[in-house]
Amino acid sequence: MRLIQKLGEWLDLRLQLGAPIRETAEHPVPRETASWFYVFGSAALTCFMLQIVTGILLALIYVPSAGEAWNSLQTLNHGVSLGWFIRALHGWGSNFMVAIVLIHMVQVFLFGAYKFPRELTWIVGVLLLLVTLGMAFTGQVLRFDQDAYWGLGIGASIASRVPVIGPWAVNLMLGGPIIAGATLSRFFALHVFVIPGLLIAFVGLHLLMVLKLGINEWPMPGRIVRRATYMQEYQELTHKQGVPFVPNAVWKDILFSGFILLSIAVCAVHFGPFGPGGQPDPTIIQTAPRPDFFFLWLYALLSFLPPSAETPILLIGPAIGILVLLALPFVAGEGEKSWKRRPIAVLTILLIAVALGTLTHLAEHTPWSPVMDAWSSQPIPAEYLLGRTAVERHGALVFQAKQCHNCHSLHDKGGQRGPALDRVALSLTEDQLIRQVIQGGGNMPAYGKNLSPAEATALVAFLKTLHPANQRPAGNASQAMALGASEVPPR
Amino acid sequence: MTAENGISRRAALVKLGVFLNGIVGVALAVPIVRYLLSPVIRGKKIGYESWLSLGRLEQFPSGQTRLATYKNPVVNAWDGETGNIACWVRNLDDQKFQVFAINCAHLGCPVRWFAQSNLFMCPCHGGAYYQDGSRASGPPERGLFEYHYKIEGGQLLIKAGEMPTPGQPVASKAGGKPTCA
Numbered sequence: 001m002r003l004i005q006k007l008g009e010w011l012d013l014r015l016q017l018g019a020p021i022r023e024t025a026e027h028p029v030p031r032e033t034a035s036w037f038y039v040f041g042s043a044a045l046t047c048f049m050l051q052i053v054t055g056i057l058l059a060l061i062y063v064p065s066a067g068e069a070w071n072s073l074q075t076l077n078h079g080v081s082l083g084w085f086i087r088a089l090h091g092w093g094s095n096f097m098v099a100i101v102l103i104h105m106v107q108v109f110l111f112g113a114y115k116f117p118r119e120l121t122w123i124v125g126v127l128l129l130l131v132t133l134g135m136a137f138t139g140q141v142l143r144f145d146q147d148a149y150w151g152l153g154i155g156a157s158i159a160s161r162v163p164v165i166g167p168w169a170v171n172l173m174l175g176g177p178i179i180a181g182a183t184l185s186r187f188f189a190l191h192v193f194v195i196p197g198l199l200i201a202f203v204g205l206h207l208l209m210v211l212k213l214g215i216n217e218w219p220m221p222g223r224i225v226r227r228a229t230y231m232q233e234y235q236e237l238t239h240k241q242g243v244p245f246v247p248n249a250v251w252k253d254i255l256f257s258g259f260i261l262l263s264i265a266v267c268a269v270h271f272g273p274f275g276p277g278g279q280p281d282p283t284i285i286q287t288a289p290r291p292d293f294f295f296l297w298l299y300a301l302l303s304f305l306p307p308s309a310e311t312p313i314l315l316i317g318p319a320i321g322i323l324v325l326l327a328l329p330f331v332a333g334e335g336e337k338s339w340k341r342r343p344i345a346v347l348t349i350l351l352i353a354v355a356l357g358t359l360t361h362l363a364e365h366t367p368w369s370p371v372m373d374a375w376s377s378q379p380i381p382a383e384y385l386l387g388r389t390a391v392e393r394h395g396a397l398v399f400q401a402k403q404c405h406n407c408h409s410l411h412d413k414g415g416q417r418g419p420a421l422d423r424v425a426l427s428l429t430e431d432q433l434i435r436q437v438i439q440g441g442g443n444m445p446a447y448g449k450n451l452s453p454a455e456a457t458a459l460v461a462f463l464k465t466l467h468p469a470n471q472r473p474a475g476n477a478s479q480a481m482a483l484g485a486s487e488v489p490p491r
Numbered sequence: 492m493t494a495e496n497g498i499s500r501r502a503a504l505v506k507l508g509v510f511l512n513g514i515v516g517v518a519l520a521v522p523i524v525r526y527l528l529s530p531v532i533r534g535k536k537i538g539y540e541s542w543l544s545l546g547r548l549e550q551f552p553s554g555q556t557r558l559a560t561y562k563n564p565v566v567n568a569w570d571g572e573t574g575n576i577a578c579w580v581r582n583l584d585d586q587k588f589q590v591f592a593i594n595c596a597h598l599g600c601p602v603r604w605f606a607q608s609n610l611f612m613c614p615c616h617g618g619a620y621y622q623d624g625s626r627a628s629g630p631p632e633r634g635l636f637e638y639h640y641k642i643e644g645g646q647l648l649i650k651a652g653e654m655p656t657p658g659q660p661v662a663s664k665a666g667g668k669p670t671c672a
Contacts (some may be wrong), residue, residue, distance in 0.1 A: 159657055
């Protein structure tokens with residue numbers, strides 16, 4: 001014991017760090033901020049430290065070469081003892097980090113912490129969000145599988161749409177004319193050197209400002225932030241009724257960080273590492289690339305935007321979003337902090353959460369994509385064939401053979417890109433069915449050139465049977481009238 | 492030498508030092524920027540885009556659309572499988588061909604050919620194209636990208652070397668009919 005104390009004194013005489021560390025640890029914070037709502041920032045930092053450690057461990061094995069990366073990931077998963085666990089920790093750590101950074105941001109926004117004098121802390125926080133997302137995207141590329149390969153293709157396609165410099169931007173991003181070794185190498189440099197460097201610098205700045213300016217006080221309805229008086233009020237809050245950060249507040253941070261680390265480890269053990277998926281061989285085209293969880297909403301958005309609006313929204317949208325976030329503390333730098341008096345702030349968060357949640361949910365089911373194998377793997381429900389005529393059954397065959405099932409579902413099986421056809425005969429008459437099949441339209445290809453007259457007739461005959469037994473199919477009343485009683489639509 | 496003189500002399504030396512470092516900085520920045528921009532500058536080198544064989548004509552039966560692969564003209568040893576690129580070859584009548592890029596004109600995902608319905612479909616956002624590459628439905632703004640081709644000594648050759656993107660659509664740059672629907 002005495003020896004340790006001696007050693008400590010010897011070190012402190014030379015480092016002179018003991019006093020400033022003690023002062024920092026025991027700095028007073030407003031009493032109410034020793035709260036479970038204030039633990040997310042430190043938890044995000046804990047995740048980042050886990051990412052650094054596991055990232056370095058992975059770099060011991062990983063080969064950042066387009067020819068070898070996938071094999072080295074397989075070695076990590078299967079050839080190195082507990083390599084799979086380190087990969088799983090890094091992958092789940094990444095997901096937790098993005099989630100906690102987002103939660104931290106929401107909490108900070110709702111508590112009005114971005115207001116005077118913490119504008120710059122917020123701005124650096126926005127930059128931290130961007131670099132965190134940058135880490136998530138570049139990390140997904142380093143998991144060099146099919147999804148990574150085609151994800152890069154999507155990135156390049158988006159970059160190419162930038163006016164004037166688009167083609168250069170693609171070459172710069174890919175490091176050459178195609179996705180290849182140079183592409184992986186530069187994403188490796190970004191993921192391992194450039195962005196982590198920025199992250200460490202921004203985290204340092206962020207923490208420094210939190211310490212210098214003090215943690216945001218618990219917002220009280222009616223306690224208005226004014227530039228002239230705020231510093232004075234905060235001083236009183238911390239020094240008159242404040243408590244030392246260590247130990248009064250820090251135990252919650254430590255407990256929560258421990259809980260998060262445990263959750264990451266449990267997820268890693270239970271769910272295992274992410275991929276890698278199929279080999280990054282561009283000649284294997286039987287693939288449906290998908291981005292990682294936190295980019296799914298973007299994936300969904302890209303399939304719903306009208307083609308003409310896509311490029312401007314894709315290029316201008318993110319810029320506007322970032323500008324709004326950066327401008328926020330300057331537009332609303334004073335005033336109410338409490339969410340109880342800021343209904344628009346609360347509604348904004350709800351709206352964004354619902355929008356992102358809905359888009360993510362949609363992207364998990366991809367209703368806009370044809371189900372590529374439905375035509376050969378999903379049979380026509382038996383009751384749609386029972387008691388049908390030969391022509392109608394031939395039509396069902398055409399329905400399968402011409403891949404209609406890839407986009408149209410029957411009994412909820414098959415694609416959802418087009419409308420479900422279980423009741424199509426109720427809404428379209430025979431003539432309308434023929435026109436729709438032959439000419440297409442409404443986002444459906446025209447099949448006129450691809451169907452023989454006999455096939456088209458059979459297909460429409462089959463479609464005409466798709467209605468509930470107790471409901472009459474759609475008919476053209478005037479046509480029936482004009483042609484006489486003999487042409488009454490069939491039951 | 493007075494104190495004032497000393498200070499101003501040292502201040503001048505500091506300025507000189509800063510100036511010297513500025514010059515060196517700029518001198519170093521030029522090659523660094525050039526190095527970073529090498530993928531863009533290098534673009535015009537010979538061999539970047541070249542005529543490549545997709546194989547003998549017999550591999551592509553008349554009236555059918557078949558998958559073909561080729562090796563990108565510029566590859567490094569460590570590119571692995573990423574140097575192999577796929578494309579769709581449509582033989583119209585043994586004289587006329589169409590060679591489509593594998594990349595969807597929307598965001599570059601690999602399109603698949605369905606011979607039964609004569610459609611190309613994209614698995615990502617649901618783009619669909621007719622057999623001649625023109626847009627059928629979905630988010631793409633245009634038809635599939637087409638490579639230039641020529642027939643030499645019984646081989647089908649295409650001019651390739653760059654991944655087609657909406658901003659730089661390979662062969663439809665020059666000649667060929669517009670493929671927009």
